[in-house]
Amino acid sequence: MLSAIELEALLLSLKVGLASTALCLPFALAVSWLLSRTRMPGRALLDAVVHAPLVLPPVVIGYLLLISLGTRAPLGAWLKDTLGVQLIFTTEGVVVAAAVMAFPLMVRAIRLSLDTVDRGIELAARTLGASRTDVLLSITLPMMLPGILSGSMMAFAASLGEFGATITFASNIEGQTRTLPLAIYTATQTPDGDAIALRLVGLSMALAVSAIALSEWMSRRARRWLGRP
Amino acid sequence: MIELRFGKRLGQVDLAVDVAVPARGVTAIFGRSGAGKSSLVNAVAGVIRPDSGIIRVGERVFFDSAARIDVPIEQRGIGYVFQDARLFPHLSVAGNLRYGLRRARGARPVDWHSVIEVLGLQSLLERRPHHLSGGERSRVALGRALLRQPALLLMDEPLASLDAPRKAEVLPYIEALAQEFALPVLYVSHSIEEVTRLAQHLVIISEGRTVASGELTDIMSRAEHAPLIGRYESGSVLDCEVMQHNAHYQLSTLRFADGQLRVPCIDLPVGAPVRVRIRARDVAVALSRPMDVSIVNKMPGRVQSITPREGPYADVVVDLGSTALRALITRESCDRLGLQAGTAVWAMVKSVALDSRSVGFNRRPRPDSALPTAPD
Numbered sequence: 001m002l003s004a005i006e007l008e009a010l011l012l013s014l015k016v017g018l019a020s021t022a023l024c025l026p027f028a029l030a031v032s033w034l035l036s037r038t039r040m041p042g043r044a045l046l047d048a049v050v051h052a053p054l055v056l057p058p059v060v061i062g063y064l065l066l067i068s069l070g071t072r073a074p075l076g077a078w079l080k081d082t083l084g085v086q087l088i089f090t091t092e093g094v095v096v097a098a099a100v101m102a103f104p105l106m107v108r109a110i111r112l113s114l115d116t117v118d119r120g121i122e123l124a125a126r127t128l129g130a131s132r133t134d135v136l137l138s139i140t141l142p143m144m145l146p147g148i149l150s151g152s153m154m155a156f157a158a159s160l161g162e163f164g165a166t167i168t169f170a171s172n173i174e175g176q177t178r179t180l181p182l183a184i185y186t187a188t189q190t191p192d193g194d195a196i197a198l199r200l201v202g203l204s205m206a207l208a209v210s211a212i213a214l215s216e217w218m219s220r221r222a223r224r225w226l227g228r229p
Numbered sequence: 230m231i232e233l234r235f236g237k238r239l240g241q242v243d244l245a246v247d248v249a250v251p252a253r254g255v256t257a258i259f260g261r262s263g264a265g266k267s268s269l270v271n272a273v274a275g276v277i278r279p280d281s282g283i284i285r286v287g288e289r290v291f292f293d294s295a296a297r298i299d300v301p302i303e304q305r306g307i308g309y310v311f312q313d314a315r316l317f318p319h320l321s322v323a324g325n326l327r328y329g330l331r332r333a334r335g336a337r338p339v340d341w342h343s344v345i346e347v348l349g350l351q352s353l354l355e356r357r358p359h360h361l362s363g364g365e366r367s368r369v370a371l372g373r374a375l376l377r378q379p380a381l382l383l384m385d386e387p388l389a390s391l392d393a394p395r396k397a398e399v400l401p402y403i404e405a406l407a408q409e410f411a412l413p414v415l416y417v418s419h420s421i422e423e424v425t426r427l428a429q430h431l432v433i434i435s436e437g438r439t440v441a442s443g444e445l446t447d448i449m450s451r452a453e454h455a456p457l458i459g460r461y462e463s464g465s466v467l468d469c470e471v472m473q474h475n476a477h478y479q480l481s482t483l484r485f486a487d488g489q490l491r492v493p494c495i496d497l498p499v500g501a502p503v504r505v506r507i508r509a510r511d512v513a514v515a516l517s518r519p520m521d522v523s524i525v526n527k528m529p530g531r532v533q534s535i536t537p538r539e540g541p542y543a544d545v546v547v548d549l550g551s552t553a554l555r556a557l558i559t560r561e562s563c564d565r566l567g568l569q570a571g572t573a574v575w576a577m578v579k580s581v582a583l584d585s586r587s588v589g590f591n592r593r594p595r596p597d598s599a600l601p602t603a604p605d
Contacts, residue, residue: 027577085395122314126302127274129332134303138328174507227359 062168093170113147153215235282257428308374329377426589511582512556
């Protein structure tokens with residue numbers, strides 16, 4: 001059904017989507033908390049930086065990643081020397097590029113869900129003997145679940161489709177960084193690749209639609225679980 | 230004692246609290262909305278931090294600005310029932326009830342089964358909060374606060390968000406728990422009806438300042454607090470017991486220290502303690518014993534004091550022996566009858582005026598009130 005190359009691109013995309021979502025989640029939770037619950041100075045700046053990938057051309061983000069995390073950049077060199085992690089030309093690099101691009105989407109969903117958590121209910125939990133950390137784990141996070149689920153699905157779907165930052169930062173290497181969108185691009189550049197491109201386009205659309213549908217279904221279930229309409 | 234002496238600058242009102250109330254029974258914190266009642270209990274709970282002063286419950290100091298003590302909310306060991314029930318939406322009723330119980334340290338005198346039984350929660354345990362009625366939610370919130378094993382229960386207008394039938398549904402549960410679980414309760418309310426049904430001790434708060442504190446029956450029978458309680462609702466509170474019932478006329482006779490009261494039938498056995506609030510506006514005064522009137526509640530006494538009020542009114546306190554009964558009459562009647570301190574009078578109250586809104590259970594805390602024990 002699928003050729004080995006197509007299958008490889010599909011599996012790589014799924015892997016990147018999952019890894020990028022997992023990478024985003026802890027940071028998105030922390031940033032949402034900072035933006036929603038604190039009055040720290042520089043909050044507006046943080047908000048702007050987080051949302052930059054939504055409005056900047058992806059190639060700009062890719063280039064910024066390249067000059068900050070490339071092997072010749074200090075941070076990139078440090079990553080390679082101490083952790084042995086090289087990001088350009090590797091799947092890890094694709095994950096980082098996808099994560100940066102998907103991050104604002106996840107933060108928006110999670111922050112919105114955090115804003116709707118009733119502080120009065122958290123206070124009630126504290127009068128019942130729960131410390132702040134306990135309240136966070138036993139009350140706040142469960143009540144944020146609809147937002148966490150839909151934010152994760154959004155990030156996953158967006159990571160599947162990331163193109164500009166990926167090709168700029170991690171390049172287009174078969175089996176390493178060639179995800180579905182890059183494979184489609186490559187096929188369109190090949191003389192008789194139209195059939196392959198079309199099949200991959202269909203695959204991408206099916207993936208995206210099912211991810212969104214699954215996200216809707218999960219967050220509706222989570223909302224019903226919390227008794228919200 | 231529960232010692233509350235603190236100050237706090239707030240938005241529209243400066244809180245200046247200076248009272249000590251007994252660490253047993255129900256103490257009502259009464260005042261108009263915006264008077265600072267909720268801020269007072271929030272300071273006790275640790276939700277707001279006073280600028281200065283001391284908050285002590287029995288031996289435990291919750292807050293002392295001089296000693297720099299400010300115990301965090303979760304370590305104060307208080308149960309707090311909010312106006313909105315604030316149940317956890319992601320947990321079942323049982324999960325909500327267990328939340329505080331699991332986190333309670335030390336002895337657990339409040340037993341799961343007795344809470345379920347007293348509040349009638351058995352059939353609700355598996356339900357989710359959003360599938361409960363308003364009254365059921367209030368009961369679960371009460372149970373949750375009790376199972377947290379509190380040393381003090383705070384209730385901030387727990388009935389205010391309920392309609393009249395739901396109020397009538399929940400009020401008996403609150404009456405029962407104050408007695409059953411032998412807990413000191415601070416009960417915030419702007420409803421004098423709730424206050425007189427539930428409380429033994431009364432604190433009146435006005436514009437952020439605690440202006441009166443004492444036995445409820447005593448405070449209510451003093452004319453000087455009438456303006457704060459409201460002209461319509463203010464009146465004396467009498468502790469009585471059911472003496473007999475008249476099935477034919479559907480009337481009950483109550484006995485109190487200085488006489489008897491005939492009231493519309495009360496559904497309580499003979500000997501049961503009840504509390505009656507007699508609104509000052511429902512009391513009339515005569516110089517001699519009126520014979521040919523419909524009123525049967527006629528009690529001899531002497532005028533203790535006369536306080537002119539704004540408009541046409543005067544507040545007359547009649548000393549019935551050991552009970553002070555307040556009457557709101559016109560200044561004109563006062564002059565016409567030539568009333569002055571010491572005048573011998575008959576105070577009269579229509580039975581019809583003493584309806585279910587003014588007659589309530591009187592759950593005095595039993596001096597020997599044993600804590601409910603676990604069945605195991």
